[in-house]
Amino acid sequence: xxxxxLTLMDSEKQSSERTLVNHLSSTFEKEFSLDIQVxxxxxxxVQVKLKKEKHLVNYPWFCKHIKVQSPSGxxxxxxxxxxxxxxxxxxxxxxxxxxxxxxxKSFQEQRKDELESRQKIFxxxxxxxxxxxxxxxxxxELPKEVQFDEEKDLDWYxxxxxxxxxxxLEKFVGLFESWKGIADFEKILEYxxxxxxxxxxxxxxxxxxxxxxxxGYQFLNGCNPVMIRKCMQLPDKFPVTHEMVEGSLKRGHTxxxxxxxxxxxxxxxxxxxxVPAASKRYLTAPICLLYKNDLNQIVPIAIQLSQxxxxxSPIFLPSDNEYDWMLAKMWVKSSDFNVxxxxxxxxxxxxxxxxxxxxxxxxxxxxxxxxKLLMPHxxxxxxxxxxxxxxLISKNGIFSKVGSISVDGMGTxxxxxxxxxxxxxxxxxxxxARGMEDVPKYYYRDDGMRIWExxxxxxxxxxxxxxxxxxxxxxxEEIQGFVKDVACFGMNNSDRAAGRDRTRECGCPSLWxxxxxxxxxxxxxxxxxxxxxPKSLESREQLVEYLTVVIFTASAQHAAVxxxxxxxxxxxxxxxxxxxxxxxxKKGQVDMKHIMQSLPDRDCSSTVLGTVWALSQIQENxxxxxxxxxxxxxxxxxxxxxxxxxxxxxxxxxxxxxxxEELTLAYCYLSPDKIPNSVAI
Numbered sequence: 001x002x003x004x005x006l007t008l009m010d011s012e013k014q015s016s017e018r019t020l021v022n023h024l025s026s027t028f029e030k031e032f033s034l035d036i037q038v039x040x041x042x043x044x045x046v047q048v049k050l051k052k053e054k055h056l057v058n059y060p061w062f063c064k065h066i067k068v069q070s071p072s073g074x075x076x077x078x079x080x081x082x083x084x085x086x087x088x089x090x091x092x093x094x095x096x097x098x099x100x101x102x103x104x105k106s107f108q109e110q111r112k113d114e115l116e117s118r119q120k121i122f123x124x125x126x127x128x129x130x131x132x133x134x135x136x137x138x139x140x141e142l143p144k145e146v147q148f149d150e151e152k153d154l155d156w157y158x159x160x161x162x163x164x165x166x167x168x169l170e171k172f173v174g175l176f177e178s179w180k181g182i183a184d185f186e187k188i189l190e191y192x193x194x195x196x197x198x199x200x201x202x203x204x205x206x207x208x209x210x211x212x213x214x215x216g217y218q219f220l221n222g223c224n225p226v227m228i229r230k231c232m233q234l235p236d237k238f239p240v241t242h243e244m245v246e247g248s249l250k251r252g253h254t255x256x257x258x259x260x261x262x263x264x265x266x267x268x269x270x271x272x273x274x275v276p277a278a279s280k281r282y283l284t285a286p287i288c289l290l291y292k293n294d295l296n297q298i299v300p301i302a303i304q305l306s307q308x309x310x311x312x313s314p315i316f317l318p319s320d321n322e323y324d325w326m327l328a329k330m331w332v333k334s335s336d337f338n339v340x341x342x343x344x345x346x347x348x349x350x351x352x353x354x355x356x357x358x359x360x361x362x363x364x365x366x367x368x369x370x371x372k373l374l375m376p377h378x379x380x381x382x383x384x385x386x387x388x389x390x391x392l393i394s395k396n397g398i399f400s401k402v403g404s405i406s407v408d409g410m411g412t413x414x415x416x417x418x419x420x421x422x423x424x425x426x427x428x429x430x431x432x433a434r435g436m437e438d439v440p441k442y443y444y445r446d447d448g449m450r451i452w453e454x455x456x457x458x459x460x461x462x463x464x465x466x467x468x469x470x471x472x473x474x475x476x477e478e479i480q481g482f483v484k485d486v487a488c489f490g491m492n493n494s495d496r497a498a499g500r501d502r503t504r505e506c507g508c509p510s511l512w513x514x515x516x517x518x519x520x521x522x523x524x525x526x527x528x529x530x531x532x533x534p535k536s537l538e539s540r541e542q543l544v545e546y547l548t549v550v551i552f553t554a555s556a557q558h559a560a561v562x563x564x565x566x567x568x569x570x571x572x573x574x575x576x577x578x579x580x581x582x583x584x585x586k587k588g589q590v591d592m593k594h595i596m597q598s599l600p601d602r603d604c605s606s607t608v609l610g611t612v613w614a615l616s617q618i619q620e621n622x623x624x625x626x627x628x629x630x631x632x633x634x635x636x637x638x639x640x641x642x643x644x645x646x647x648x649x650x651x652x653x654x655x656x657x658x659x660x661e662e663l664t665l666a667y668c669y670l671s672p673d674k675i676p677n678s679v680a681i
């Protein structure tokens with residue numbers, strides 16, 4: 001239905017006659033060869049031009065890779081991985097990566113034209129007040145380059161069908177009628193067990209969910225392992241005394257001595273303070289004190305269910321009656337669920353990665369080495385986020401049906417979370433800032449450090465191939481534009497709508513004039529992401545760290561906070577997505593009936609089950625960390641760096657596998673063979 005023409009071009013723009021490509025192949029062939037007759041002498045082939053012309057119907061056509069072999073035996077590679085959609089023309093550079101300052105003047109102009117064209121397609125948009133910037137389009141209008149492919153589209157559709165199955169579970173006659181006791185939750189999971197959906201971790205959670213050691217373990221290695229921090233001094237708003245917790249301190253020391261010894265930890269959900277709750281649901285901002293006992297377990301020793309101490313906000317203790325303590329822990333885990341989903345997971349992996357991706361498309365030419373390096377790590381991210389905005393976090397989305405936070409509250413929480421700093425995305429720095437360098441059995445930290453080091457070494461190996469000095473980084477206008485677009489616009493959620501509107505008025509896709517007009521005290525210091533986000537890079541070391549952040553966030557960090565959701569959230573009492581009764585203001589007034597009335601109802605529970613199951617699934621033919629079937633780099637030194645990276649990751653996989661064989665609860669979320677390259681689910 002369409003004609004595809006190919007033309008070869010050398011450095012002097014001498015070219016062959018255009019050659020019809022698709023008359024030689026059937027629709028279903030994935031690879032084919034053709035001979036091109038050249039009637040004039042041309043030099044090294046530096047570009048290939050593809051042009052598509054439609055006839056009756058316009059069909060998009062995807063080109064992965066072109067190889068050209070001359071009669072003399074010279075071979076030229078042209079990585080493409082692009083769609084020809086309408087009657088358009090595509091210029092594909094020879095595969096050697098080049099910095100903009102190293103290109104000829106004509107190719108520098110071509111790069112600028114490419115970026116101006118992309119900037120018109122990849123426009124910034126504030127989807128909702130409080131959220132970081134995202135792509136300015138709907139799911140149906142996404143650029144073809146960032147849409148799901150057929151395989152991923154089918155996988156996503158099947159996951160949605162899976163959700164539908166769970167949503168209908170409560171309709172099975174006799175499965176359950178209402179929540180009367182904890183045992184009722186087992187009925188739905190027994191059914192899931194027959195479908196083969198139970199996991200070893202889930203089995204342990206079901207058995208020990210109400211034990212203090214299991215509650216504390218999740219702060220280290222559960223879905224949200226980033227809330228706990230070492231506590232050297234109790235905040236005034238949390239007036240825990242030694243007399244309150246004396247029975248929990250097993251070494252015979254005072255609370256002050258345990259604080260000074262580094263054995264006390266805290267999880268503070270202040271980020272939820274004053275966040276509006278959904279109708280007929282309740283939300284609070286608890287504080288939980290934890291203790292490293294003589295078994296090296298992290299266990300809770302005091303819980304306050306608000307940020308304001310007082311008679312109406314008692315401090316709950318393990319020595320209280322079992323229902324008071326059980327409900328207090330449920331409130332903490334419910335708060336943790338909401339913070340995890342919207343801040344740790346959505347904001348700090350999905351939305352941050354989308355900002356990096358949009359800036360990459362807007363500022364880096366396809367021949368730039370950093371573009372080639374990042375492409376595997378942004379695959380499907382814009383598409384999955386667009387789906388999430390429509391189906392998960394929209395006004396009538398799934399999260400509004402299962403979470404405690406109202407639609408307006410999501411924006412408030414997101415804005416609270418936008419105090420995120422660049423250094424907090426640097427894994428070693430984030431661990432150190434929370435004082436968590438030496439706590440035992442913190443497998444998230446141990447495995448994360450190994451992955452960070454492997455990525456960092458790989459990025460350094462690639463960077464030094466193309467940048468032989470710090471001056472090369474400083475002179476690279478594309479890489480400087482990339483980090484500036486992220487800092488000035490993508491990760492700032494104040495005053496930017498005016499800049500966007502102004503940009504559209506003048507028809508110019510570049511936002512730098514607006515940043516300069518605002519000055520360093522404008523966009524860059526406006527309410528939003530911290531001004532410590534780099535606005536330029538001065539050295540190879542800074543570039544390596546920056547790119548390590550991008551890749552680690554999209555791969556390892558997302559895997560750590562995403563793929564355990566079914567393990568830890570499928571047993572509803574362990575992490576209730578919402579609470580239907582207000583938090584207790586006095587002790588001794590709750591019983592099991594009150595607890596069951598507080599937990600999510602059956603409709604909410606089935607929706608949670610379906611959602612966390614779908615979000616925990618890995619695509620059948622997933623591309624895991626270090627596996628790059630799309631060959632963007634053609635240079636041998638980079639291919640060798642990739643091989644070294646893969647070997648290092650295999651060593652890490654073996655270390656984790658060996659350790660897990662000795663554990664009752666295996667920690668697999670950061671095993672490289674289970675970490676997808678990008679945020680794609």
